[in-house]
Amino acid sequence: MSTTRTIRFTLNGRAVAADVAAGETIVDMLTLRFDLKGARESCGQGLCGCCTVTVDGMAVSGCLSMAWFLDGTSVETIEGIGTGGALDPVQEAFIEAGAFQCGFCTPGFIMMVRQLLDAHPDPDDEEVRHYLTGNLCRCSAYPEILTAVKLAAAKRKKLAA
Amino acid sequence: MASFELIEPQSVEEALVALDSDDPAVRPMGGGTALMLMMKAQLFAPTRLVSLRGIGGGFSGFSLSGDGETFCIGAMTTFSELEQSVEIARHLPVITQTMKTLANVRVRNVATVGGNLAHGDPHLDLPPVWTTLGARVRIIGQSGERVIPVEELFVGYYETSLEPGELIAQVLVPVRPDWRSFYAKVTTRAEHDWPALGLAVSVLPEGERIADVSIVLSAAVDRPTRLVNAENVLRGSVLCDEVLTRAGEAAVAETDIETDNRGSSAYKKQLLRVHLGRAIRKVMGA
Structure with missing residues (x-):
């Protein structure tokens, strides 16, 4: 009976293994087995984006995805972004724009904005609104988030130049 | 859990063996989004899930048939794969259009074409669109395979005509360059919310005249439903206000729309009258 299995995968650049049960979510596994609490379960239905992580570079809802299928993949969470102690440009932009109040949704927003800027390096307002429709901020910092996205896009362009 | x-x-053979059981809590799994939601809500407790992500064959990928007349879409194709495909945008632009307001990026990255159909949820956006496009599904089971129109897949609220152990393998969509299609997702709260009604329309225009038409209503009814009487009003007619009004009345008369938390019956009937007219005008380019 295959009700549990050992998965081996890369977590924020580090090779790791975990014994997981069928049905165990990625967000539960990160919290309980790796003490990573940046991806949080909020709505629990894939609507709010607080649990966003990337699997092989693709954003998924950690609350709806089974850890079981992570075997052989590379997973990145909010704790893994930025380089050598420096913040990621999207993190910097959120701070500079004051794009949060309580901060609960912020890790999910930052993970999704990174995806957004990979797909649309210079997004217009419509593209930002459409792409981030699955991220909810109950403090309603949306205008500041929009500003942060534009700022992050500019920062990225500068870094690439 | x-x-x-x-x-x-x-x-596929291994999957069919793993699904061969009298236990209704043995189920196939595509992307797993809908199943996980049902499991977390304790509406469904599986004894065995059979993941289809490794079975390959015709279940993954999509391509135009050799004769160029049919788009064959593997059941394990994700919505993001369809959304980002240049080929889909060229041959089935209504699919690209529908993706814009379907759930969100993370769900589209995971959800599959086959799982979406097999779920049988009448509020989903793609089933009415496949239906208006005249798509068929290829179904594989222990006793062989069969091909049926998408509309025959749905027999009731969360109820499909799939037999236990049968799998949706492919969606077969006819390429009809002369037809134009549109999906109106009519929501009563946020734009990306579950629809109060979904309206998928296709027309074969001949100047101002509607040579042929297909109209499918979802969300407000228990399954994606062809609005045959409304189609009959429009078919062969020249587009005008009077014809659209009559089509709207026919649509309302032939459907059984009930009140729910997205609107009263009367309100949704009015939405149907208005949005049917708008959708037909849109595809007729008027």
Whole structure:
């Protein structure tokens, strides 16, 4: 009976293994087995984006995805972004724009904005609104988030130049 | 969540064997989004899930048939794969259009074409669109395979005509360059919310005249439903206000729309009258 299995995968650049049960979510596994609490379960239905992580570079809802299928993949969470102690440009932009109040949704927003800027390096307002429709901020910092996205896009362009 | 068995077969044959059970809590799994929601809500407790992500064959990928007349879409194709495909945008632009307001990026990255159909949820956006496009599904089971129109897949609220152990393998969509299609997702709260009604329309225009038409209503009814009487009003007619009004009345008369938390019956009937007219005008380019 295959009700549990050992998965081996890369977590924020580090090779790791975990014994997981069928049905165990990625967000539960990160919290309980790796003490990573940046991806949080909020709505629990894939609507709010607080649990966003990337699997092989693709954003998924950690609350709806089974850890079981992570075997052989590379997973990145909010704790893994930025380089050598420096913040990621999207993190910097959120701070500079004051794009949060309580901060609960912020890790999910930052993970999704990174995806957004990979797909649309210079997004217009419509593209930002459409792409981030699955991220909810109950403090309603949306205008500041929009500003942060534009700022992050500019920062990225500068870094690439 | 109670303990259950998770199996990852590497071929269709292995999958069919793993699904061969009298236990209704043995189920196939595509992307798993809808199943996880039902499991977390304790509406469904599986004893065994059979993941289809490793079975390959015609279940993954999509391509135009050799004769160029049919788009064959593997059941395990994700919505993001369709959304980002240049080929889909060229041959089935209504699919690209529908993706814009379907759930969100993370769900589209995971949800599959086959799982979406097999779920049988009448509020989903793609089933009415496949239906208006005249798509068929290829179904594989222990006793062989069969091909049926998408509309015959749905027999009621969350109820399909799939037999236990049968799998949706492919969606076969006719390429009809002369037809134009549109999906109106009519929501009463946020734009990306579940629809109060979904309206998928296709027309074959001949100047101002509607040579042929297909109208499918979803969300407000228990399954994606062809609005045959409304189609009959429009078919052969020249587009004008009077014809659209009559089509709207026919649509309302032939459907059984009930009140729910997205609107009263009367309100949704009015939405149907208005949005049917707008959708037909849109596809007729008027």
